[in-house]
Amino acid sequence: MNERVIATNITKSFRSTKALDAVSFSVNEGELFGFIGPDGAGKSTLFRILTTVMNADSGDALVDGFHLKDEIAIRSRVGYMPGKFSLYPDLSVQENLEFFAKVFGTTVNENYSIIKEIYVQLEPFKDRRAGKLSGGMKQKLALCCALIHKPRVLFLDEPTTGVDPVSRREFWEMLGRLKQSGLTILVSTPYMDEASRCDRVALIQKGKILDIDPPGVITKKFPLHVIAVKSDNMQKLRKDILKVEYAESVYGFGEYLHITMKKENSSTEKIESLLKQQGHQHTEVKLIEAGIEDCFMHLMEHNKN
């Protein structure tokens, strides 16, 4: 397999906080690879190190075949879209794009085909100052600027944070199409539900990778049963379920509670009869497959120390 990024034991501390703790992984050519984890997990630090914007304390990586110390080689091969808007607000849409092309010694025309699909949506605003664009448009422009030098590896740091669910979905569809062109993409997100859009994901928390696998494999590996429960009185339901001694965890998931329990103890009948006994109406009790969020919470609780 052709590996585009190989990271080995990358460690970085800020004063007493270990932002990254011996992080190792590899990303294959043409893969859409997700880093899923909350704020403060170390995602941005990792991307900064891999794009040579920041130095690691120890460990190394090969990015498109180059060691981290080969900054210039790496920078021309990667596209990087930081979490914060980092274009020039006083330059127009077109000027920003031309600027980034020029910095990398190319022209907008030369690589236009890569950004065409995204840029057509920006074209009506090409003379507008970047600072005056809407959030969604800024994001599209930032993506164009990160792509204009035809990078071999694309790093997107939390491109969907704070973005509404519909726009998030559209952004991921766009990434799916970029991937079709053979680009290797590393993307970070705090939204667990976005994991399913990736070929493989690394679940990351407090500078440590909890697990790496295709999302479907991670959920299959979940060692417990998950039972989803709802009733007409969710507040009371929660209190009643918390008394179930064979429950490993009880968490709200939208309109349902998810109860996890060891497979040998798991029984929907037992829960159904408990609910009946407690006077719940309109109940629903079903064994379901674990989602990434169930897995993430389980791994968090088992990696506390």
Place this chain on the structure above:
Amino acid sequence: MKLTGENIIEVENLVKRFGSFTAVDNISFQVKKGEVFGFLGANGAGKTTAIKMLIGLWSPTSGKANVAGFDLFTEANQIRKNIGYMAQRFSLYEDLTVIENIQFYGGIYGLRKNILKERAEELISELGMESFRKELIKNIPLGWKQKLALSVAMIHKPKIVFLDEPTSGVDPITRRQFWDLIYNAAEKGTTVFITTHYMDESEYCDRVSIMVDGRIEALDTPAQLKKQFNAESMDEVFLRLARPTESISK
């Protein structure tokens, strides 16, 4: 949650224009005392503009509104004293300690020294943050910051607390603990007005409104909204409202 039926927010035909652009286009709704009210919408739909009017920061172009018993046009100062607000990225001072932040905000909200002292202790022990009290904010874990930010926004015991995407980027366990705090506040009678991009969280609200292009296009309990739009999930309800053409072609 006991809802008394008394309205704590009443909005009628509220409009906000910026030049020729209408950010909030004639919205009307009521929120009941003690309700957890979800205020949803796509980016740019006008949520933030609406909230900034409701908390008395921006004056509306036209319409009527009463918030926490005060008129939005003539008593905006009174409104600000009776509400709490927590912004997207919480507004604690990183270089002050936990206790200093509490004291600072209590002072801003006009609490008297002896009351503030009492309230600060109460808050720290409720949150179980005794071991952090003299720690700088920048050194405490994110989940704790989030919880502290919410408590600080309510230190003056406001009638309504406005939370603008309070759980954005938070880990899934802390996110759920944060909702426990929201329920606690609501149970004590504080009205919670909240925006979120997590659709599972919209299910935790008593009622939800969805804004599209400056208007409120839907408002009901999550169960009723799903029924009304014949949708499996709130995600689907949201999609149908925010991108009507796409869901028709589906």
